[in-house]
Amino acid sequence: MKSARAISAALAAAAAFGAGAALAQDTVKTENVTARLLSERIALVPGRTAWLALHFEIRAGWHTYWLNPGDAGEKTEIVWSLPPGFAAGEIQWPAPQRLVEPGNIAVYGYTGTATHLVPVTVPADAKPGERITVAAEARWLVCEKICVPEEGKFSLTLPVQAAPPGGDVPVDGRAADLFETARAALPKPSPWPARFALSGKVLTLHLEGAALDPSRIVSIEFFPTATGAVTAAASQSVRHGAKGFVLSVEATSKTAALKTIDGVLVIKEKLDDRTVTQVFALAAAPGAAAESGSGAALSLGLALLMALAGGIILNLMPCVFPVLSIKALSFAAHGGGRMGKLGLAYTAGVLSLFAVIGALLVGLQAAGAEIGWGFQLQEPLFVMLMAYLMFAIGLNLSGLFEVGGAFAGMGSKLAARDGLAGAFFTGALAAVVATPCTAPFMGAAIGYAVAQPAPVALAIVLTLGLGMALPFLALSVSPGLLRRLPKPGPWMVRFRQLLAFPMYATAAWLAWVLSLQAGDGALLAALAGAVLIAFGLWLWQGARHGAGRGRAAAMALAVLALAGAGGLTLWAERGEAAPHSATADARWAAFDVAKLEALRREGRPVFVNFTAAWCVTCLVNEKMVLRSEAVWAAMKKKGVVAMKADWTRRDAAITRALAGLGRNGVPVYALYSPGTPPALLPQILTEQGVLAELATLPDRPAPQRAGQ
Amino acid sequence: MRRMMIALAAVLVAGAAASAREPDLGKMAPDFSATSTKGAPVKLSDFKGKLVVLEWSNHQCPYVRKHYGAGNMQKTQAMARELGVVWITVISSAPGEQGHVDAAEADKLTVDRKAKPSHVLLDPRGQIGRLYAAKVTPHMFIIGTDGTLLYKGAIDSIRSSRQSDIEKAKNYVTVALGEIKAGKPVTDTDTAAYGCTIHYKEGS
Numbered sequence: 001m002k003s004a005r006a007i008s009a010a011l012a013a014a015a016a017f018g019a020g021a022a023l024a025q026d027t028v029k030t031e032n033v034t035a036r037l038l039s040e041r042i043a044l045v046p047g048r049t050a051w052l053a054l055h056f057e058i059r060a061g062w063h064t065y066w067l068n069p070g071d072a073g074e075k076t077e078i079v080w081s082l083p084p085g086f087a088a089g090e091i092q093w094p095a096p097q098r099l100v101e102p103g104n105i106a107v108y109g110y111t112g113t114a115t116h117l118v119p120v121t122v123p124a125d126a127k128p129g130e131r132i133t134v135a136a137e138a139r140w141l142v143c144e145k146i147c148v149p150e151e152g153k154f155s156l157t158l159p160v161q162a163a164p165p166g167g168d169v170p171v172d173g174r175a176a177d178l179f180e181t182a183r184a185a186l187p188k189p190s191p192w193p194a195r196f197a198l199s200g201k202v203l204t205l206h207l208e209g210a211a212l213d214p215s216r217i218v219s220i221e222f223f224p225t226a227t228g229a230v231t232a233a234a235s236q237s238v239r240h241g242a243k244g245f246v247l248s249v250e251a252t253s254k255t256a257a258l259k260t261i262d263g264v265l266v267i268k269e270k271l272d273d274r275t276v277t278q279v280f281a282l283a284a285a286p287g288a289a290a291e292s293g294s295g296a297a298l299s300l301g302l303a304l305l306m307a308l309a310g311g312i313i314l315n316l317m318p319c320v321f322p323v324l325s326i327k328a329l330s331f332a333a334h335g336g337g338r339m340g341k342l343g344l345a346y347t348a349g350v351l352s353l354f355a356v357i358g359a360l361l362v363g364l365q366a367a368g369a370e371i372g373w374g375f376q377l378q379e380p381l382f383v384m385l386m387a388y389l390m391f392a393i394g395l396n397l398s399g400l401f402e403v404g405g406a407f408a409g410m411g412s413k414l415a416a417r418d419g420l421a422g423a424f425f426t427g428a429l430a431a432v433v434a435t436p437c438t439a440p441f442m443g444a445a446i447g448y449a450v451a452q453p454a455p456v457a458l459a460i461v462l463t464l465g466l467g468m469a470l471p472f473l474a475l476s477v478s479p480g481l482l483r484r485l486p487k488p489g490p491w492m493v494r495f496r497q498l499l500a501f502p503m504y505a506t507a508a509w510l511a512w513v514l515s516l517q518a519g520d521g522a523l524l525a526a527l528a529g530a531v532l533i534a535f536g537l538w539l540w541q542g543a544r545h546g547a548g549r550g551r552a553a554a555m556a557l558a559v560l561a562l563a564g565a566g567g568l569t570l571w572a573e574r575g576e577a578a579p580h581s582a583t584a585d586a587r588w589a590a591f592d593v594a595k596l597e598a599l600r601r602e603g604r605p606v607f608v609n610f611t612a613a614w615c616v617t618c619l620v621n622e623k624m625v626l627r628s629e630a631v632w633a634a635m636k637k638k639g640v641v642a643m644k645a646d647w648t649r650r651d652a653a654i655t656r657a658l659a660g661l662g663r664n665g666v667p668v669y670a671l672y673s674p675g676t677p678p679a680l681l682p683q684i685l686t687e688q689g690v691l692a693e694l695a696t697l698p699d700r701p702a703p704q705r706a707g708q
Numbered sequence: 709m710r711r712m713m714i715a716l717a718a719v720l721v722a723g724a725a726a727s728a729r730e731p732d733l734g735k736m737a738p739d740f741s742a743t744s745t746k747g748a749p750v751k752l753s754d755f756k757g758k759l760v761v762l763e764w765s766n767h768q769c770p771y772v773r774k775h776y777g778a779g780n781m782q783k784t785q786a787m788a789r790e791l792g793v794v795w796i797t798v799i800s801s802a803p804g805e806q807g808h809v810d811a812a813e814a815d816k817l818t819v820d821r822k823a824k825p826s827h828v829l830l831d832p833r834g835q836i837g838r839l840y841a842a843k844v845t846p847h848m849f850i851i852g853t854d855g856t857l858l859y860k861g862a863i864d865s866i867r868s869s870r871q872s873d874i875e876k877a878k879n880y881v882t883v884a885l886g887e888i889k890a891g892k893p894v895t896d897t898d899t900a901a902y903g904c905t906i907h908y909k910e911g912s
Contacts, residue, residue, distance in 0.1 A: 072844040072905040074867055103834060103908035105843050141770070141869065146806045147904045149770045149869040227867075227900040253730060253898050 028152030032059040032142040037134075037154035040179045043161035043169045044132055047124035052088075052156070054078055054116040054138055055178060062144045063109040066096035068225050068263075070107035070232040073147070076116060076140040083132055085123030092117040094185035095266045095279040096223055098232065100594040104653070106232035107143075108223055115182035122160070130160045187264045187281035192244060194284035196261045202659065203230060203251040205261065205284050207244045215696075218268035218275055218603055222247055222282070225262045228254040235593055237660045237678050248660060260285055275603065300456065304463045311467020322397065322499035323430050328475060342423040343476025347469040349427020354465030355458070357431075362454045378650040380518040383614065384526050387510035388565065390433065391530050392537065394503035397496050400534065401541035427472075431465060433506075513614045516648055529565035536561030587632065591645035593653055600672055605640045605697050610658060610668040612647040617683060618667040625685040631694075638697040640671075673697050730841040730860070733897050737849070737857040738839045744827040745811035750796065753855060759793040759888060761881065762840065762849040763825070763863075764800060764906060766807025767817050769845045770869040771903035776821050778871040781846070781863070784881055785824040791889055797825040800837035805907035807845065808832060834908040844903035848881050852888065859884045861899030 028035045033056050040051040054076075056064055065073040080088040094115060096108040120134065135155040142148055161169050171179075192207045205222060220238045224230050234250035247265075255261075261284040269276050315324055395401060475481050507530070515523035536558040543554035589595070591608060599606050609626060611618040625631065635642055645654045647666050661670055661680060669681035671693055681693055731738055737760075741751035752760065763781070765772055775781040785795050799814060801807035809817065814828050831837055840849060840860075850859035864877035884894045 069867075069902075072903055074869065074902065101905050101908075102910050103838065103843070103906060104841065105905050105908075107905065139868075139870075143904070145907060146768070147770055253733065254900070 026154055026156050028154060030142075030150040030152065032062050032144075032148060033057065033064070033140065033150060035138065035140075035152050035154070037136055037156050038172070038175045038178065039134075039156060039158055040171060040175055041169050042172050043159045044120075044122045044126065045163045045169055046122055046126040046128070046160060048122055048163070048168075050120045050122055050158075051179060052118050052120055052134065053175070053179060053182060054091075054118070054136070054154070055182075056110070056114040056116075056140070058110065058112060058114065058142065059144075061111075062142050063097075063099060063107070063111045064114055064140050064142050066108040066110070066223070067091075067093045068108055068223070068227050068229075069141075070098070070109070070227070071105045073107050073109065073143060074141040074149075076114075076138065078116065078118065079137045080118075080120075081135040081137075082120070085125065086132070086134075087121045089119040089121070092119070092186050094182060095187060095264050095277075098221065098223070098597070100233055100597055104233045108232065115178060115185075117179070117182050117186070126160045128160050128162045131157055132160060133157045185277075185279060187279045190265065190280040190282050194261075194282050195287055196284040197287070198251055198255060201251050202662075203249050203255055203261070205247040205249070205282070207247070207265075212240075212245060212267065212269070216269045216271065218270055219266075219600055220245065220247060220268075221266045222249055223264045223266070225264070226254075226258060228252050229258055229261060229263070230255065231656075233593070234656050235597060235660050237662070248662065250656065250660065270603075303460055307460050307463040308467035308470070311464040312470055314464075314468045315471055320430055320433055322502050323393065323426065323433060324472065325495075325499060328472065339476040339479070342419060343473045345420045345423035346427040346476070347466070347473050349424035349429075350431045350469040351427075351462055351465045352424075353428045353431035354461050354468075358458045358461030361461070362457050378517075378612075378614075378648070380514055380522060383510050383514045383517060384522070384529070386432075387507045387514065387526055388529060388533055390503050390507035390510060392533060393429075393433075394500040394507060395534060395537055397500035397503060399493075399497060401537045427469060431468065510614075513648065516613045525568040529568040532561045532565040532568070536565070588642050588644035591643045591654060591657070593657065596643065596657075596672065599641055605638060605671065605673040606643055607635065607640050607694075608643045608645055608657075608668075608670045608672065610645045610647060610654065610663075610666045610670070612666050614648060615666045621667055621669075621683075621685040625687050625690055628687050630687060631690050634691055634694040638694055640694065640697065731839075731849075731857050733857050733860065735857060736855050737851040739855075740836050740839055742829045742831070742836065744829055745814045746827075747811075748827065750827050750829060752851070755794045755851075756855055757853050759788075759791070759853060759885065760851040761788055761793055761795045761885075762842075762851070763795065763797045764837065764842045764845050764847040765797050766799065766801050766845040766904060766906065767809070767821075768806045769904035772845050774869050774871050775846060775863055775874070776823070778874050779822075780874045780879070782821065782823055784863070784879060787882055788885055789824055789826070791885060793885060794827070795825045797823070797828045798831050798836055798842070799828065800831040800834050800842065801907045802834065802909040803832055806904075807907060832909070834906070837906055837908060842906060844901050845906060846903055847901040847906070850881065850884055850888070850894075858888060858894055859897050860901075861896070862901045862903075865899070867900075867902040 026037045035057075036055045038053050038055060040053070044050050056076075058064055065075050067075050069075055076091070078088075078091060082088060094110075094117075096110060098106055098108055099111075100106045126132070133155055134157075135153070137151065137153050139149065139151040142150055163169055190207070195206045195208065197204050197206070217238070221236060222230070229252070231250040231252050236247055236249045239246045239248070261282075263282055265280045265282050267278045267280070269278065314320060511523060511526050511530075514526055539554045539558035539561065543551045543558060588609065591610075596606055596608070609622070611622065613619070634640075645651075645657065647654050647658075655664075658664055658666075658668060661668060661678065663680075667683050669683075669685065669690075671679045671681065673679065673696070679693060682689060737752065739751070739753045741749065744750050767773070767776070772781075788795050797818075799807060799809060801809075809830070811830060814830060817823070818825065818828060829836065836842075840847075842849075846863050848859070848861060848863050849857065852858045859880065861880060863881055864874065864879045866873040866877035878896075880896050880899055884896065887894050
């Protein structure tokens, strides 16, 4: 009875609306989407634009797509069937969300609801009183993990009505909120001129004169309208420069072909207790001024200067210093006018090795490998060979064996040729042993270098080498400086033996790094190999002074022992990595781009510690500063999520995150705070410095989540 | 010293293969070796002298179904095979995800769909997929006779799941293979692939 009444009421309503309502419907329910076609106003006005909307309620966990769907998916499409004289415009797309999936994939789309506004022009000669049926066929792709193409046919019948003088026909009360919200989410023209610059794999967008308060900004994100214009899954970073904001995003192979970079900029700002979202349409023209950023964006001159300073500091590193001091003392012992030549040979040695490393770095990056400075140390085989080398140098310094006039050169008669070759070799050796020690100033310079064209990158790497060779070069050309070195004497033998210990210490540390990379099997192999090397070198030394058959036998045994060490190296290479880092600490979450993005969206501050077991500076910072209770108490107070990005082994995601910060090596400490764009802390941390940086964050109890 | 540098270069070149960045056009395509669904060893560098097409697939993805349902992928495969091209279909769906199949199921799909790949590779751990930064199904790559990457991107020019669009679209793979065979440069080398995301193993 009741239902019969309902049906007759519905029929009456349909009859009242007339216009073939039997097939027409304004709502389509599919498996994953409830879609509705709505009009903002109750009637169409001749000669004006009417606003319609296709509104989606999307099943929880599922999403539909933006104009540019990102790495996959497909935008929603509407095909209109309108009476003559009517014309529908393009969909006005609200700003999308970025959804990150496994495999370095990200898509741009909508979750929850999506409202697609469409302007429809009503002809001036439309007759008031007439009823107009607007029909639309929409197709959309809706995905969770799997994707389903769906579609719906919609129609809406509206009367034509003349507008009252100076006014408009009334807004449909049921649709008012929906249209207001949708309109607020539409991009507005950008108030600031935008320019872009492409440098290697980094695209920078410069918003000139953007007067935004950095302390209020929660996030700034750029969505390009052209598919493939930027790497959708890469994180973006923002810097506040003198002339405005600079956004760094990762380019793709398709970026270079674009004449303008168009898209949508979503800025979230904290005002009082709520987060306000602003959306701007951006059309960036080429030709950004390179220096409008601050912080990570270095000019070439400054990068070269920092490379030079970084190189000089490398001389003081524990693994380099012994090799150098021995050489310097042998110079002093030598004296004479050949010093300049020796200094130049040494410089050539350093530079050749830096050129090799630089060329490998540039070449492999060009070939598509995601590597950064210190990349050699991400290879267990290289670490093992380095440990052997350090150990062998230590044995040499201890006096177990002599290498006739090669790198140590002390006590031996330096022939002219041997002297130059020896100096060259010392230089190359010093450069090899220097690589584990990333000097504080090098991070920014190398980060700048790898984002540059190959010649510039090489120039920076070579300047670094020059800086390293500089003190020695100065010593060799200035007799005055040379005279100030202590006089040679028997004490030098003791001193040389003393210098063996830093080398042993370096070897021990490299063995530990190896155990983290390739497990304890590899560690055992390395230790056994070291014993074989010591045994082989000892035999060799004895054989050199021996004679006849005994000498040959000792030589053969020595070669066998050394070959055994080599074999162990290859065996160790097959070892499995240890399941966890020795620096693991429950307080640090493992670095995860998707998690970082999600936390940033929630407005949670995140501290990311980019580190590696082979990075001495990193370990010192961790031990001295990051383990401090005061720092952890401050982090807890501010609700900071601590993440550790362990770069001990090669990791493309971490390399990309570093590139987003304008860096290419560790250590890097980034505070992704809701108040400001990511802040980079100095590479040498102090407790006060970290606490001061944390103090800029607003207080927040850890478990509470920020309001959206 | 020299030997060490050679060792260093060797490990780096081998290690470079583990990257997840998109391979560059005109550069050597990353090499891989795997066992096909038929149990045959397949190594990309063994096909030197031949053109190779890589096709990422997930038989349940609407975009893959569009091209197989209309016979377009099979037609493209037949055309390529006639030109002597080695066609390798790669399935990178992780276990439990849409499109994941075992060797028998994959071979049955080939028969049922009348597909003509030279080899079908199962890549449940996503290693080959990540090597090429393959993002969607179908995602297409063409590798030249010298092993360099000549094309990466979509199967055709209309980003939709409707079969009716195939007629109107430009089939990038067919056109590129024709151009390569005619000794001409490839017009479209780098297009935006479209489709479903590849369902890689979590944590990758």
